[in-house]
Amino acid sequence: MGASVDKTTETAFEPLLQFDMEMEDFLSDWHHCDHVSSYLARMISHNRTDPVRHSNFFSSALNELLEVSFRGGTTDGKIGLSIYRQGTTERVQLSFPCPPGQARFYREAVSKTRDSDAQARYLDAISNDLAPSRESVLLDLAVNYDARLRLDEDAAPAITLIVDLPLEGMVS
């Protein structure tokens, strides 16, 4: 049932932009996460009710996703980023190659973002951990950005994180 709902919404999302980069180039500089997230956020926010604040908010979420791919990705292949829109929600589809066996980690981490104890897990992580894990970053998106996350593993060894961000309603 989940899959059919997702397929229906998929068709209703309008594509806004697509961005590809060789993973090796992307991983050559940490600041690519900051630059790409800020630049793309500005592009897709221009026709939101409050473009500046939407861009700031969106950049914040997108940067975290890019940092996840930076920390967990491998140099073979490309990082692909597509952004779609449906009403007050933007969908980010982020594909990147990762080491064998990592798909399971992401599957579990994404699944935890949808559990009823997601907030408790997040609070526990920020209370006790010295540095954020990729799992707590995904929980942050679910808790602080009301994001809904999914994982697509069709193009293994690459994985695709699909993240719906209903930020327009939160900004305005």
Added chain:
Amino acid sequence: MIAAGLPQRFKVDFDPNSQIFSLAGTIRPRSIDEIAESIHALREAINAVRGVLYIDVKRLIQINNTAFQAFIRVALDACRERSDLRLIVVTSSVVSWTTRMFRHLSTIEPQISVEVYDSMFYPGQDYFEDTSFIPILRAQTKLTWRHERTLLPRHGMRPGIAVADICCGIGDFAVLAQKEFQPSRIVALDHSKPSLAYARKVAAEFGVTGIEYTYGDASEMLLEDNQFDFVSCRHSLQVFNQPELLLKELYRIVKPGGRVYITNEKNSHCLGEPRAQSIQWTYNELARLLSSFEIDVEFGPKSRRYLADTGFDDILVESFMVTNLDGDPQDFADIIAGWEKMFADMAVRHGEAPEFIERFRQGFQDHIFAALHPKGYAGWPIWAASGRKPL
């Protein structure tokens, strides 16, 4: 194109007198090591205070989870070690996600509370942002635009450029500027949500698209550095109690070679004939009254000094007189009637005597009389100034 930016664009500051530790800018490190000094500074600040430490993140534009978790680790550990310590995190209503992120701290640790800063941005704000003042603001722009549309090109306004109108109020100047000059991009920022709602409604009704209206604090904007060719800030420096802070922000967002354009008044130079003396008295008193609200309606001729002190060069200053002869005299009279109501209210709240209020009101009524008199003349002088950000 991805612009190459500075790796870390943030500032950390501790004011021991007010016990405020502030984080500002964009903090997105790869590892905690990159922000070790700042983490240490927070630890030192906590050690230096007794009682309450304010952690001010109002100007925090971005922070990633790596930095967030490192800073809160210090805060949480300190609270566990010291039962006397209270931490108050001050977020801004402008950067909505910071409140969502930091609010969890008060759940985790009762010694930490989170306050959202979204009330007064300057002392006289509640008077100037009363929605009943909107028709007066519209009438003012209608009359000043007759002059500004011809002088704006001398100050750097031209088609195809990126423009920001800071403290845009109800957004009418942005609409007029867009229609007249067709900029490639126009951002209009204000800290009044009702004014922005009005601006968006008017733009929608008139089919005006492309103006990026945004909610923000003009002295702490989210807009990036060096973004605009032309930045306007009209009738606003005079109402802020710290105009130099605002000018610094305008300087920051304009491109090198771009210009910042400001307009301000010198209300004691409002004039009229007949009944000149009564009018003169009231406007002199108005300047005195407003100074007690930290509003400087005599700012106009000071524009050159303020622009120079901020670092602008090629400063251009000129003045123009809005008069009852600029179209329908009733428009001018309506503005003065609006002023009479608003400023008499302020005088009452300031505790002025009834005799004073009566004479004070009379000057405005005489100004209206002069404006509507068949042989009368009534004027409202404005200083328009601009400076270029050096290349």
